[in-house]
Amino acid sequence: NQSEEKLTEYLDELEFLAYTAGASVDKRFTQRLTKPDSKTFIGSGKAQEIRDYVKENEIGTVIFDDELSPSQLKNLEKEIEVKILDRTNLILDIFAQRAQTSYARTQVELAQYEYLLPRLTRMWTHLERQQGGIGMRGPGETEIETDRRIIRDRISLLKDKLKTIDRQMATQRNNRGKMVRVALVGYTNVGKSTLMNALSKSDVFAEDKLFATLDTTVRKVVIGNLPFLLTDTVGFIRKLPTQLVESFKSTLDEVREADLLIHVVDISHESFEDHINSVNQTLMEIEAHQKPMIMVFNKIDAFAYEKKSDDDLSPETRKNISLEEWMKTWMSKSKYPTVFISALKKENFPELKKMIYDEVLKIHISRFPYND
Ligand code: GDP
Numbered sequence: 359n360q361s362e363e364k365l366t367e368y369l370d371e372l373e374f375l376a377y378t379a380g381a382s383v384d385k386r387f388t389q390r391l392t393k394p395d396s397k398t399f400i401g402s403g404k405a406q407e408i409r410d411y412v413k414e415n416e417i418g419t420v421i422f423d424d425e426l427s428p429s430q431l432k433n434l435e436k437e438i439e440v441k442i443l444d445r446t447n448l449i450l451d452i453f454a455q456r457a458q459t460s461y462a463r464t465q466v467e468l469a470q471y472e473y474l475l476p477r478l479t480r481m482w483t484h485l486e487r488q489q490g491g492i493g494m495r496g497p498g499e500t501e502i503e504t505d506r507r508i509i510r511d512r513i514s515l516l517k518d519k520l521k522t523i524d525r526q527m528a529t530q531r532n533n534r535g536k537m538v539r540v541a542l543v544g545y546t547n548v549g550k551s552t553l554m555n556a557l558s559k560s561d562v563f564a565e566d567k568l569f570a571t572l573d574t575t576v577r578k579v580v581i582g583n584l585p586f587l588l589t590d591t592v593g594f595i596r597k598l599p600t601q602l603v604e605s606f607k608s609t610l611d612e613v614r615e616a617d618l619l620i621h622v623v624d625i626s627h628e629s630f631e632d633h634i635n636s637v638n639q640t641l642m643e644i645e646a647h648q649k650p651m652i653m654v655f656n657k658i659d660a661f662a663y664e665k666k667s668d669d670d671l672s673p674e675t676r677k678n679i680s681l682e683e684w685m686k687t688w689m690s691k692s693k694y695p696t697v698f699i700s701a702l703k704k705e706n707f708p709e710l711k712k713m714i715y716d717e718v719l720k721i722h723i724s725r726f727p728y729n730d
Contacts (some may be wrong), residue, residue, distance in 0.1 A: 364629075365388060367628055367632075368423055369386050369388070369423065371629075372421065372423045372445065373386075373449075375445075375448055375449065375452065376421055376448065376454050379448055379452050380452050380455075381419065383699050384415060384417055385411060385417075387400075387404065387407070387408055387411075387555065389401060389404045392635050394424070394430075395430075396427075396430075397429070397430065397432055397433050398430060398433045399422065399424070399426055399430045399434065400434075402437070404436045404648060405434065405438060406437075408420060408438055409437065409438045409439060412438060412439070412440050413439075417440060417441065418441065419440065419441045419442070419443055420434075420438055420440055420441070420442050420443070421442075421444070421445075421448055421576075422434075422442065422443070422444045422445065423445050424444060424445055425444050425445055425446045426442070426444040428476050428477040431444065431477065446473060447473065450469055450473060452545075453466045453469070454466045454467075454470065454503075459523055460523075461520075461523050461527075462727075464516055464520055464523070465517050465520065467512075467516055468513060468516040468517065468520065471509050471512055471516070472513065473537045474509065475499065475506065475509055475510070475513070476526045476664050478502060478506055478509070483635075524611075527611070528611070528634070535585050535726060536725070537578075537586055538584075538586040538587070538617050538618065538721045538722060539586065539587045539589065539612075539615065539616045539617050539618070540579075540586050540587065540588050540589070540616060540617065540618045540619075540620060540714070540718065541588075541589045541591055541612055541613045541616035541618075541619055541620070542554060542588065542589065542590050542591060542620050542622055542635060543591055543613055543619050543620070543621050543637060543641070544621055544622035544623060544624075544633075545620070545623070545624065545633035545634075545636060545637055547624065548622045548623060548624035548633070548656055548657075549622055549624060549629075549656040549657060549701045549702070550590050550622050551590055552592070552656075552701040552702060553620075553622060553654070553656065553701040554575065554577065554588060554590040555720045556701050556704055556707070557577075557579050557588060557711075558577035558578075558579045558588055575589070575590045576588070576589050576612075581711050581714055581718070582715050584715060584718050584719060584722070586718050587634050589612045589616065589648065591610070591612055591613055591614075610644050610646075613641070613644060613646050614644050614646050614650065615647065616646070617649070617650070617721045618649065618650050618651070618652070618714075618717050618718065618721060619641075619649050619650070619651040619652070619656065620651070620652050620654055620695075620714070621634075621637060621651050621652065621653050622654045622656050622669070622701075623653065623654065623655050623656060624656055624657050625655040625656065625657055625658060625661055625681070625684065625698070626657040626658075626660035626661045626662065627657075650694075650717055650720075650721070651694045652694060652695050652696075652697070652713055652717060653683075653688070653692050653694045653695070653696040654696075654697055654698070654699060654710065655684075655688065655696070655697070655698045655699070656699055656701050657700060657701075657702070658681060658698050658699065658700050658703065658705060658706075659682045659700040659702060659703050661684075681698075685698055695716075695717065697709050697710050697713055
């Protein structure tokens with residue numbers, strides 16, 4: 359069943375995120391509901407089952423693949439009696455661990471406070487109800503009020519700080535002058551940094567974890583006689599917390615202001631078509647979807663083709679489609695120049711470079727219509 363497969367993939371990704379954050383996953387629980395329970399997200403029977411398991415096996419944390427509402431989080435913590443994380447919180451945590459520059463750290467801190475603020479509020483309404491409206495002027499309220507005020511002050515301070523850095527970065531981008539700007543975009547972990555290194559012979563951090571790159575790196579690259587600027591951007595991911603989309607505005611500005619996008623896809627990943635859609639969705643949100651683009655299907659060396667038997671022709675499963683068939687499908691389907699490479703083994707690099715050269719040259723020419 360196809361949605362069963364999707365579910366497994368989503369949980370694979372969540373497990374990978376958890377691993378990136380430094381956790382190891384012990385067990386998975388799933389439940390089919392027509393819609394999430396408004397109070398506890400999952401049904402009470404399932405919550406019970408998880409609680410028993412957590413107790414028995416001394417599990418420290420339970421992670422949910424969706425963003426939980428403040429009250430769902432609170433109720434679940436009461437019911438399961440263990441620390442609960444949702445997808446947003448997990449991603450924020452990874453970003454916090456990986457932020458290198460003061461800019462990235464400021465962005466993550468802002469996103470974390472914005473995530474926290476409504477959760478503090480709800481905690482208080484919950485308390486209010488418990489106290490039945492009597493004696494509400496106790497220290498509890500003052501404390502939470504103070505916390506909230508401190509957080510709000512901190513949020514506006516961080517926003518000011520970001521505005522200042524944004525302005526500096528905009529100036530920096532302007533100072534880069536007339537050089538054509540190319541941005542690598544793609545789902546997280548598809549090989550953007552590896553490709554950046556291979557093209558610019560630089561040493562950008564590449565690691566088999568999600569979001570190895572949080573800050574943008576810009577390198578000057580020359581292909582043939584054509585120089586251009588190549589930017590590596592933060593990886594996109596399904597259900598990226600809205601707080602982060604907003605706060606990584608300046609990182610995304612690199613994409614928004616690029617002349618050419620190189621959309622890198624990990625063709626060895628089972629869900630690569632979902633990843634393409636996710637990335638296109640984000641590009642649409644930041645209004646960068648009409649830019650010239652090159653589709654780069656990476657990791658052809660890792661592509662596994664598992665035809666179950668000779669007469670097994672069911673085209674539904676990706677495992678039954680060979681790389682050649684994928685290539686044909688995508689070449690004919692894609693309205694963009696398309697190339698299949700291995701960034702790791704530098705396979706098909708001449709083809710890739712020619713493609714980039716041609717596109718960059720087109721942009722050059724369009725800028726200087728009177729030069730011949
Ligand atoms: P990014 O998050 O998109 O920047 O991805 P990275 O460049 O950090 O790469 C993520 C992982 O994929 C690393 O372990 C890389 O070594 C690996 N990788 C990158 N390109 C290839 C490739 O062409 N083939 C294979 N097999 N692995 C690759």
